Amino acid sequence: MRATLAAMLALALTSVPAWGTWFSGTWEGELTLVPSLEFSSFLTLSYAWGGLELRSASELHPVGFIWQEFGLVGAWQGIGLQADLLFGPSTVDYLYGQLILTARVAGLEVELYTAQLSDAVLGGPAKGSAIRVAGNVGGIGFVNVLELGARIEDEEFPGITIYHSATGLSRHYVTNPMVAGAGSTGDKLTLTGLSLCCVEDVKAVFYLAKTGFSYFKVELSGIDFEISPVLTFDIEVVFQVQTKSLVLTPRVNLGKQGCIDLYAAVVTGMAPGELSGLEVYGLGFGCELGAMSLKGLAVLDTGKYAITTEEYGSVIEAVSEAVEQGHEYYPDYWELISIMVEGPACCGEIYSFLANAYFEEGPGKLFGWGMTYLKLVVPLSSKVKLAGEIKVTATGLEKLALGFSLNW
Amino acid sequence: MKVRLGLVGVLAAGLALAMSGCLGQWFRPRPTLIIGDPVISGGTGTVLISVANMPEGGLASIAVETDGMTYDQAKIKDVTITGKSGFVVLASEFDDATGKGRFVLANPTGGCEGGMIAQLDFVVQGDVTSADFAFAEEHIDLGSAADRLVTDWELAVGTPYYAR
Incomplete structure (x- = not known):
C-alpha cells in the first residue's frame, strides 16, 4: 500500500512539468496575523485547448468561499467567444452568466452580448441581449448598439457590479440585463x-x-x-x-514644472457662465534617485479631494469620482510621503520595498503623523513571490500580513 | 467566405430573435436598505450597511432614530459606526445598557444608487448572528440626492448578494 502511494506521488510530481504545459494559473494568498488570524486566497486556473481557454477563478475570504467563476475565451472559425459564469458557493447559488460573440463582417465589427442575472441576487431575475455594430465610413466612426433588454458598458453606462453584502466584495461585468x-x-x-x-x-x-x-x-x-x-x-x-x-x-x-505637479480646477460662480477663479487643490512631487523613487502628495481641499489607497495608485482624486469608480481612499489623511525601492533579485525577477507615511489634520503625533504603511515583495523564483505588509497608526499596529503568489 | 458570412449573419439574427422572443420583462425592484450578515474575526465583528436601487440620484442621507436599531447587549458591546462611499457620520449613539443605537449619516458629495454606505464595528462576546441585530423600518428615514424622502423602500436582512 505504502509502495503504491509512494509510486503514485512520484508519478504525480514528475508529471507536473507535463501538466504545466496544459494548465496555467496563479494562486495569491494572504495570511493576516493582526488584527486577527485570517486567511484569504484567490486561485485562477486556465486550461488551453486549441484556440480556446477555459478559466476558473476561486476567491476565499475568512467568511467563507465567496466567488467561483468559470470563463471561456477564444475564437472559432473567425468568431470570437467569451463566456462567464458566476456562482456563490457559500449559498450554493448560480448568480450571473454572460456570453459575448464577436465577428468581423464586411469590414464591420459585429458583437452580440447576452446576459442573465438569477433571482439569488437582489435585483434579479433579469435577462437580455444587445447587438453592437461598429465601423468607419469616410473617416467617420460609428457605433450602433441595439438593446434587447440589456445595456453594455460604455462611457455613459457602467455595466453591472454584483456585491457580496456581508464582505463588500464585488465582481464586475460589461453586460447589464437589468433593463x-x-x-x-x-x-x-x-x-x-x-x-x-x-x-x-x-x-x-x-x-x-x-x-x-x-x-x-x-x-x-x-x-x-x-x-x-x-x-x-x-x-x-x-x-x-x-x-x-x-x-x-x-x-x-497647468502641466508639470520639473518634478512638481500642481493640481487645479476652475471654480464656477453662482451666475451661469461665471468663472470666479482657480482652485489649487493639491500639490505633488516625484523623482527618481537611483533605484529609489520618491513621491509626495498634499491635498489642500480635503472636503472634495482625497488620496487613494495603495491598491488604487496613491493619487489625488475627487471624492465623488473615487466613490463612483469604487476606488478606496483615505478620508483622514491629507499628505503622503512615499519611498519605493526596486532592485534585481533572484532568477531575473525584481524585489520591491514600499514605505508610505501619511499625515493627518489637527494636532497629533510628530509633524501630524497618522499612519505608516510598509510592503516588501521578494521573489523566491520566477514563479514564487513572498510579501509582507505592515500598517501602523497612532493607536498601534493595525495590520500585519504575509502573502504569497504562485504562477505556473 | 460567403458561407462564413452567411453563417455569422444567420447565427447573430437567430440568436437575437431567440433572445428577444424569450425575454421576460424586468421590473425595477423597490429601493432597498441592506443589512449584511455579521462577519466575526477574533473578538470583533463587522456589519455592512448597503443600499440598492435608490432613486432620484441615489441615497444622500439616512437617519436611524431611537428604536430604529437594537442589538443583543449580552453579546455585542462598544458599537461604533463608520461612513463609507463618501458618507459622513453626523451623529451616533449606541447604549450597551439598553442595546439600542441611533445614528445619522449624510453624503456631501452626492447620492449612492447602490453600494456600501456604512460599517458597524463591535466587540463580540459569544456567538453573534444576524438575529442579534434588529432594524425597524418605521424608525428609519432615507433621503435622496434630490432632497426628498425616499418612500416605498424595503429593508433586507441577510440578503447575500445584490446588483448595481
Whole structure:
C-alpha cells in the first residue's frame, strides 16, 4: 500500500512539468496575523485547448468561499467567444452568466452580448441581449448598439457590479440585463470624427428608448479659445423631447514644472457662465534617485479631494469620482510621503520595498503623523513571490500580513 | 467566405430573435436598505450597511432614530459606526445598557444608487448572528440626492448578494 502511494506521488510530481504545459494559473494568498488570524486566497486556473481557454477563478475570504467563476475565451472559425459564469458557493447559488460573440463582417465589427442575472441576487431575475455594430465610413466612426433588454458598458453606462453584502466584495461585468421592458428596449447610435465649420472631432450621440426619442447629444472636447494657454472648454449640447441644455465645462491644465505637479480646477460662480477663479487643490512631487523613487502628495481641499489607497495608485482624486469608480481612499489623511525601492533579485525577477507615511489634520503625533504603511515583495523564483505588509497608526499596529503568489 | 458570412449573419439574427422572443420583462425592484450578515474575526465583528436601487440620484442621507436599531447587549458591546462611499457620520449613539443605537449619516458629495454606505464595528462576546441585530423600518428615514424622502423602500436582512 505504502509502495503504491509512494509510486503514485512520484508519478504525480514528475508529471507536473507535463501538466504545466496544459494548465496555467496563479494562486495569491494572504495570511493576516493582526488584527486577527485570517486567511484569504484567490486561485485562477486556465486550461488551453486549441484556440480556446477555459478559466476558473476561486476567491476565499475568512467568511467563507465567496466567488467561483468559470470563463471561456477564444475564437472559432473567425468568431470570437467569451463566456462567464458566476456562482456563490457559500449559498450554493448560480448568480450571473454572460456570453459575448464577436465577428468581423464586411469590414464591420459585429458583437452580440447576452446576459442573465438569477433571482439569488437582489435585483434579479433579469435577462437580455444587445447587438453592437461598429465601423468607419469616410473617416467617420460609428457605433450602433441595439438593446434587447440589456445595456453594455460604455462611457455613459457602467455595466453591472454584483456585491457580496456581508464582505463588500464585488465582481464586475460589461453586460447589464437589468433593463425595464421586453423586446427592443433601446438603440444608441454614436458618431465620432465629425467636423463642423472650424471644429473638428465632434461626437454625436442619438438615443432611442423603448417609448421613443430620448435624446440627441453633441459633444466638443478640448476647445481652445486662446483665452489662456492653460484653459480649454468642453461643450455639450443635449436635445431632449421638451428641453434643450448647453453645458460649458472649463478645464485647466497647468502641466508639470520639473518634478512638481500642481493640481487645479476652475471654480464656477453662482451666475451661469461665471468663472470666479482657480482652485489649487493639491500639490505633488516625484523623482527618481537611483533605484529609489520618491513621491509626495498634499491635498489642500480635503472636503472634495482625497488620496487613494495603495491598491488604487496613491493619487489625488475627487471624492465623488473615487466613490463612483469604487476606488478606496483615505478620508483622514491629507499628505503622503512615499519611498519605493526596486532592485534585481533572484532568477531575473525584481524585489520591491514600499514605505508610505501619511499625515493627518489637527494636532497629533510628530509633524501630524497618522499612519505608516510598509510592503516588501521578494521573489523566491520566477514563479514564487513572498510579501509582507505592515500598517501602523497612532493607536498601534493595525495590520500585519504575509502573502504569497504562485504562477505556473 | 460567403458561407462564413452567411453563417455569422444567420447565427447573430437567430440568436437575437431567440433572445428577444424569450425575454421576460424586468421590473425595477423597490429601493432597498441592506443589512449584511455579521462577519466575526477574533473578538470583533463587522456589519455592512448597503443600499440598492435608490432613486432620484441615489441615497444622500439616512437617519436611524431611537428604536430604529437594537442589538443583543449580552453579546455585542462598544458599537461604533463608520461612513463609507463618501458618507459622513453626523451623529451616533449606541447604549450597551439598553442595546439600542441611533445614528445619522449624510453624503456631501452626492447620492449612492447602490453600494456600501456604512460599517458597524463591535466587540463580540459569544456567538453573534444576524438575529442579534434588529432594524425597524418605521424608525428609519432615507433621503435622496434630490432632497426628498425616499418612500416605498424595503429593508433586507441577510440578503447575500445584490446588483448595481
